Amino acid sequence: MEALTTFRSMDESTGEEWAAIAKSVSGDNGAMVDRVLTMLKSLQGSSLCMPIDPYEHCLQTATRAFKDGADEEIVVCALLHDIGDLMAPQNHAEFAAAILRPYVSDMAHGVVLLHEIFQGYHYFDKVGLDRNLRDRFRGHPAFAAAAEFCASWDQAAFDRSYEAMPLAAFEPMLHRVLGRPPYEGNTTDRVDFWGFRINMTPGGAAA
Numbered sequence: 519m520e521a522l523t524t525f526r527s528m529d530e531s532t533g534e535e536w537a538a539i540a541k542s543v544s545g546d547n548g549a550m551v552d553r554v555l556t557m558l559k560s561l562q563g564s565s566l567c568m569p570i571d572p573y574e575h576c577l578q579t580a581t582r583a584f585k586d587g588a589d590e591e592i593v594v595c596a597l598l599h600d601i602g603d604l605m606a607p608q609n610h611a612e613f614a615a616a617i618l619r620p621y622v623s624d625m626a627h628g629v630v631l632l633h634e635i636f637q638g639y640h641y642f643d644k645v646g647l648d649r650n651l652r653d654r655f656r657g658h659p660a661f662a663a664a665a666e667f668c669a670s671w672d673q674a675a676f677d678r679s680y681e682a683m684p685l686a687a688f689e690p691m692l693h694r695v696l697g698r699p700p701y702e703g704n705t706t707d708r709v710d711f712w713g714f715r716i717n718m719t720p721g722g723a724a725a
């Protein structure tokens with residue numbers, strides 16, 4: 519495909535060029551869904567010593583959430599919550615939360631971000647850690663939702679005999695959620711680096 523932009527450095531780029539770039543990025547939702555699906559499928563077979571692999575665990579978590587009537591964005595969050603198990607094993611919650619953040623509510627983003635520590639309520643005591651570590655987040659708006667996410671769906675989704683819905687059943691939901699206008703329902707600061715907070719909503723100023 520012929521490039522619509524010709525700048526050699528960003529300093530010499532034009533507003534028209536950035537408009538073309540923005541259109542290209544926001545119009546490529548289908549390709550993004552494909553990449554997310556490929557990443558999810560790449561978890562197949564990597565057991566990580568768990569009873570089922572992370573791919574099956576994601577399907578099972580999403581199925582349980584769906585069957586309990588969870589909001590569609592939470593079902594999608596359940597499907598993707600461990601997508602970073604291999605790419606970012608030490609902070610996989612942040613990895614998944616970063617992918618989802620532009621397209622889900624602050625609450626759903628908080629659930630994904632907190633799930634790694636909140637899941638610990640169900641096993642940290644078995645590895646010599648404090649299972650109540652999540653208590654440091656008392657008062658967080660997503661506390662109750664994250665606790666429920668883990669208790670009802672995530673920690674319960676390692677059952678080898680459970681029949682999860684196929685990935686294809688979730689694909690339309692994935693397209694709908696990742697097809698939302700980015701940051702539409704996002705009210706929290708988009709970037710918070712050591713206290714330097716920036717809210718990059720369109721037209722908004724850094725705060």
Ligand SMILES: [Fe+2]
Binds near residue numbers: 599600610611633637
């Ligand atoms: Fe996780």
Ligand SMILES: [Fe+2]
Binds near residue numbers: 575579600672
């Ligand atoms: Fe999980």
